[in-house]
Amino acid sequence: MTQENKQIPRILILGGGYGGLRVALTLQETLGENEAQITLINKHDYHYQTTLLHKVAIGTLSARKARIYYRKILNPRKITFIKEKVLEIHPTEKRVICSRSGYCYDYLVVALGFKPETFGVKGADKFTYKLSSLNAALKLTKNIENKFKDYTLTQDYNDLRVIVCGTGFTSIEFAAELATQLGDLCEICGINRDVAQVICIGRSERILPVFDDKLADIATQKLLKLGVKLITNAKVVECKENSVIVERDGIQEEIFGNTIVWGAGVRGSDVVQNSSLQNKRGRINVDPSLRSFEYPEIFVVGDCAEVKSKDVIHAPTAQLSAQMGDYVGVYLANLLRGKKNEKDFKFIHRGTVCSIGHTDGVGVVFGKNLQGELAAFMKNTIENRWLFSIGGFKMVFRKGQFRYRTSN
Ligand SMILES: Cc1cc2nc3c(=O)[nH]c(=O)nc-3n(C[C@H](O)[C@H](O)[C@H](O)COP(=O)(O)OP(=O)(O)OC[C@H]3O[C@@H](n4cnc5c(N)ncnc54)[C@H](O)[C@@H]3O)c2cc1C
Numbered sequence: 001m002t003q004e005n006k007q008i009p010r011i012l013i014l015g016g017g018y019g020g021l022r023v024a025l026t027l028q029e030t031l032g033e034n035e036a037q038i039t040l041i042n043k044h045d046y047h048y049q050t051t052l053l054h055k056v057a058i059g060t061l062s063a064r065k066a067r068i069y070y071r072k073i074l075n076p077r078k079i080t081f082i083k084e085k086v087l088e089i090h091p092t093e094k095r096v097i098c099s100r101s102g103y104c105y106d107y108l109v110v111a112l113g114f115k116p117e118t119f120g121v122k123g124a125d126k127f128t129y130k131l132s133s134l135n136a137a138l139k140l141t142k143n144i145e146n147k148f149k150d151y152t153l154t155q156d157y158n159d160l161r162v163i164v165c166g167t168g169f170t171s172i173e174f175a176a177e178l179a180t181q182l183g184d185l186c187e188i189c190g191i192n193r194d195v196a197q198v199i200c201i202g203r204s205e206r207i208l209p210v211f212d213d214k215l216a217d218i219a220t221q222k223l224l225k226l227g228v229k230l231i232t233n234a235k236v237v238e239c240k241e242n243s244v245i246v247e248r249d250g251i252q253e254e255i256f257g258n259t260i261v262w263g264a265g266v267r268g269s270d271v272v273q274n275s276s277l278q279n280k281r282g283r284i285n286v287d288p289s290l291r292s293f294e295y296p297e298i299f300v301v302g303d304c305a306e307v308k309s310k311d312v313i314h315a316p317t318a319q320l321s322a323q324m325g326d327y328v329g330v331y332l333a334n335l336l337r338g339k340k341n342e343k344d345f346k347f348i349h350r351g352t353v354c355s356i357g358h359t360d361g362v363g364v365v366f367g368k369n370l371q372g373e374l375a376a377f378m379k380n381t382i383e384n385r386w387l388f389s390i391g392g393f394k395m396v397f398r399k400g401q402f403r404y405r406t407s408n
Pocket residue numbers: 014015016017018019020041042043044047048050051052053054084085086087111112113114131132169170269271301302303304316317318319320321353
């Protein structure tokens with residue numbers, strides 16, 4: 001960060017995902033050019049919608065459409081964007097170390113997002129694909145395509161079997177998206193569709209614990225109709241290169257498949273975990289203003305923060321992260337202008353929709369259960385709303401999701 005003018009408060013934002021980007025854009029909208037020296041650091045020069053990574057992984061959304069370059073949405077006169085990997089946070093020195101240089105701050109916003117949590121399951125780090133970034137999703141697409149092509153030579157059925165560890169949101173969206181595309185993929189490779197299989201393994205009794213029994217049951221029926229095999233009440237105890245070992249009722253079973261995807265959980269960032277900031281698995285417990293209890297000049301938003309309402313920890317979501325980002329943006333602007341911040345952060349849960357392919361889904365919006373095309377429509381509306389919040393109608397028209405109806 002250029003540090004020519006020491007009087008101007010320096011705000012350093014680490015991570016340009018849902019949380020960090022909303023902080024940056026709120027400050028950009030609110031503050032004048034000389035009110036703060038704002039810097040956003042991210043390891044890529046683009047933002048992507050994590051909530052659409054399952055589509056990138058199956059190839060139903062192109063990487064080009066998924067990338068939103070920061071230069072298109074940030075005003076360089078107000079925000080300096082730096083492409084760097086954050087390595088260390090030194091709160092006592094008010095300094096952050098990145099791959100090329102160090103940066104000092106007066107206020108720090110930590111918004112470094114999540115990392116897949118493998119709960120120490122043997123082989124899960126090494127042998128599974130994760131939906132953790134755009135590049136990781138692209139790696140998975142390539143692998144699935146290659147395995148299906150390989151099958152025509154190897155005739156190894158396991159090349160056509162994709163095992164998904166997890167029956168939560170991420171895993172179900174991915175499994176359903178893949179199942180809806182299997183027909184096309186098999187046709188391209190000249191393979192009988194009935195041979196390919198998607199298997200989802202989950203520890204709980206039912207899938208999608210975020211929803212009630214009724215919605216979870218509807219989702220189960222939809223997945224079964226798509227040919228997804230669901231294995232519930234099963235604990236994954238080991239992942240190998242070509243199989244997964246699960247334990248059910250004390251009995252172990254080996255399930256074979258040459259592509260294994262891990263979607264069974266997330267934790268906070270490694271950078272946070274390795275810092276001297278008090279944290280639990282990379283997540284910092286924050287006060288009602290989303291500040292660190294130890295260092296009030298440090299704000300934490302998104303999946304790196306542990307936020308509670310009435311002692312219940314909120315599940316990390318894009319919706320929560322964006323609302324935290326908005327709150328911190330306003331809070332910082334007020335702070336800089338000497339205005340009092342009177343309100344604590346309050347999460348407004350507007351709804352959650354899980355897509356089941358392009359044209360189907362289940363969800364809850366403003367307390368009402370939805371399913372089918374209406375759910376798919378709402379899912380697209382949520383995605384487009386995010387695009388609108390970062391780039392207005394122009395961004396929605398360029399990058400938006402519009403197809404939600406079946407052609408028949
Ligand atoms: C496949 C999938 C589907 C999901 N679907 C939904 C959904 O439908 N609805 C929903 O509400 N939530 C969903 N979530 C959860 C949601 O995506 C996260 O809660 C949200 O992305 C968290 O926002 P964030 O700002 O904390 O982190 P992120 O959006 O992950 O942003 C973190 C940013 O920090 C950058 N970064 C990380 N480490 C470094 C580093 N060391 N140096 C520099 N930059 C770094 C990253 O590149 C990224 O830009 C989904 C998650 C996944 C994985």
